[in-house]
Amino acid sequence: MKLAVIPGDGIGPEVVREGLKVLQGVVPTAEFTEYDLGAARWHRTGELLPDSVLRELREHDAILLGAVGDPTVPSGILERGLLLRLRFELDHHVNLRPARLYPGVAGPLAGDKAVDLVVLREGTEGPYAGNGGLLRKDTPHEIATEVSLNTYFGVERVVRDAFERAARRPRKHLTLVHKTNVLTHAGQLWSRVVEEVSMEYLDVTVAYCHIDAAMIYLVTDPARFDVVVTDNLFGDIFTDLAAAVSGGIGLAASGNLDVSRTNPSMFEPVHGSAPDIAGTGTADPTATVLSIALLLDHQGLPEAARRVEAAVAFDLATRQSGSVSRTTAIGDRLAALASS
Amino acid sequence: MKLAVIPGDGIGPEVVREGLKVLQGVVPTAEFTEYDLGAARWHRTGELLPDSVLRELREHDAILLGAVGDPTVPSGILERGLLLRLRFELDHHVNLRPARLYPGVAGPLAGDKAVDLVVLREGTEGPYAGNGGLLRKDTPHEIATEVSLNTYFGVERVVRDAFERAARRPRKHLTLVHKTNVLTHAGQLWSRVVEEVSMEYLDVTVAYCHIDAAMIYLVTDPARFDVVVTDNLFGDIFTDLAAAVSGGIGLAASGNLDVSRTNPSMFEPVHGSAPDIAGTGTADPTATVLSIALLLDHQGLPEAARRVEAAVAFDLATRQSGSVSRTTAIGDRLAALASS
Ligand SMILES: CC(C)[C@H](C(=O)O)[C@@H](O)C(=O)O
Numbered sequence A, B: 001m002k003l004a005v006i007p008g009d010g011i012g013p014e015v016v017r018e019g020l021k022v023l024q025g026v027v028p029t030a031e032f033t034e035y036d037l038g039a040a041r042w043h044r045t046g047e048l049l050p051d052s053v054l055r056e057l058r059e060h061d062a063i064l065l066g067a068v069g070d071p072t073v074p075s076g077i078l079e080r081g082l083l084l085r086l087r088f089e090l091d092h093h094v095n096l097r098p099a100r101l102y103p104g105v106a107g108p109l110a111g112d113k114a115v116d117l118v119v120l121r122e123g124t125e126g127p128y129a130g131n132g133g134l135l136r137k138d139t140p141h142e143i144a145t146e147v148s149l150n151t152y153f154g155v156e157r158v159v160r161d162a163f164e165r166a167a168r169r170p171r172k173h174l175t176l177v178h179k180t181n182v183l184t185h186a187g188q189l190w191s192r193v194v195e196e197v198s199m200e201y202l203d204v205t206v207a208y209c210h211i212d213a214a215m216i217y218l219v220t221d222p223a224r225f226d227v228v229v230t231d232n233l234f235g236d237i238f239t240d241l242a243a244a245v246s247g248g249i250g251l252a253a254s255g256n257l258d259v260s261r262t263n264p265s266m267f268e269p270v271h272g273s274a275p276d277i278a279g280t281g282t283a284d285p286t287a288t289v290l291s292i293a294l295l296l297d298h299q300g301l302p303e304a305a306r307r308v309e310a311a312v313a314f315d316l317a318t319r320q321s322g323s324v325s326r327t328t329a330i331g332d333r334l335a336a337l338a339s340s
């Protein structure tokens, strides 16, 4: 397995180091090549994602990204020029984001509210297409547009993968999250596709939920969700709240998948570069390690993936509440557990 | 005060009756005219909002709406044809939605997390403009677009009102919620307007928060928000979660304001018509009563508004936990408290 690694900025390199430790434990033959991308490189050279680097990234089996960004980079630069560019260039149409409240983890909700869901967020179109503009900029007559582009092609492939995954889960339940009553054009397309594809997966039950109502359910009854499929922007919002109710983005993993396997998929913790704690050795690498599990699954190594997840579950269940674990200590523990 | 009343469907008429009871207690001279709009009328006549009715509505000082809808009306019909049409025709550019966790109310969050914020959601543009379309409908080459339209005119007036309100609150803090790092065109406009208007309100502190991060903060640290200003769609999502963490949409009030007072403003509970409990006499009219308080404020009767709010606060703090209060009993109590 040839892996491209983008450690990035802030705590990125720290959590990536532990993730690789765990990966090497379960796949000793994995090879890594590091790529220097992110805020630091941009500050130094003005470069975001040189074409030559993109070409090299394509030659790998998968990509692991830590986190990029620091507060001195203007908003939008790294997002458009690096993170979203990677997703779009590498056709990462399924943004896979599981959310699970592990035993031993204190969530923000009162009572014991089980969370065990997986979101398939469309990753290459919708409001993220970058389509829109400004007219009469910087005048009192300015108009700004943002165009959400939704294609049958793009919606069908993520919906189909969502049904595939739902069919393999015990509950076999799929929820479309959208705002079909207001965004009626895109809503019609999404609804039609879900209805069509559902005909091929008769054992999967299907539900629909408006994005606003979904926010309420995530804090009052998260167990109603099993597999969730949604558009790029609603997915961004839904997955942050889903992460919050399952213990925080510090534990949230994600995979940016090209399900067709034409391009390497990319795995990254959902959290950012957390400049405030960078260098203190206290960043929690668990989200990165769980992203490694997604990577192993995608690379056809489900047994290794389950071992990594089991290691995380054991570690979270046995952590002393209130005790601070150092980044490297957690990595060492998880690597030992996963490879034992 | 001449009030147009749209009781609507399901529990709408039940909660409106109690709201009017409270209003009559504090403003005995208020006059009401009922308008029959909603799912029932649509089923009977196919009509949503006849022009003649719209003309009559305009002749009133304010509008009170209960809730419209039932599960047999296809999604989008009442939304586009009635609810959103009212907001757009009557230029309800400030959708005002306070969220407050009252003492005595059990929220879904662990621990005691104070919530006391007010959202100003833009109400007449953004992704709700209805702009978009379908190409190659019902084919495998279908494309659906949704265009978010944002004007300086539209953004400035809601941002200005948000600063006005922030300046009158003890904390004097305003947060712009958006997704400026991805929706860069609309994001630039919103950011510029907030920066510009902030120059006129030097005692108001200003923060920015991405909509996805805002979801996390609402469940981990809702006290960071005081006044929130945001676009139509983000506001829809933010306010449902804000309502959830302050005890549920059963308590959430809203005002659809034309701040210029050219058209009557409209007040409504955020909850829907709840057909499952309609007719059982158990709907909680509190959200409607709190919407009456917003109405009184808007009509220049702040003392009456404070009395209604104080009545609600007292009632919520003294309700027996677990005991079911009947709709009319709550209304009677609140009317007596507010007018005493
Ligand atoms: C950084 C940003 C562009 C990104 C997104 O909006 O997709 C992030 O919020 C995420 O969820 O991965």
Ligand SMILES: CC(C)[C@H](C(=O)O)[C@@H](O)C(=O)O
Pocket: A181, A182, A212, B079, B083, B084, B236, B270
């Ligand atoms: C019913 C629907 C059109 C409406 C909206 O999206 O604005 C509702 O969710 C609300 O928040 O008032």
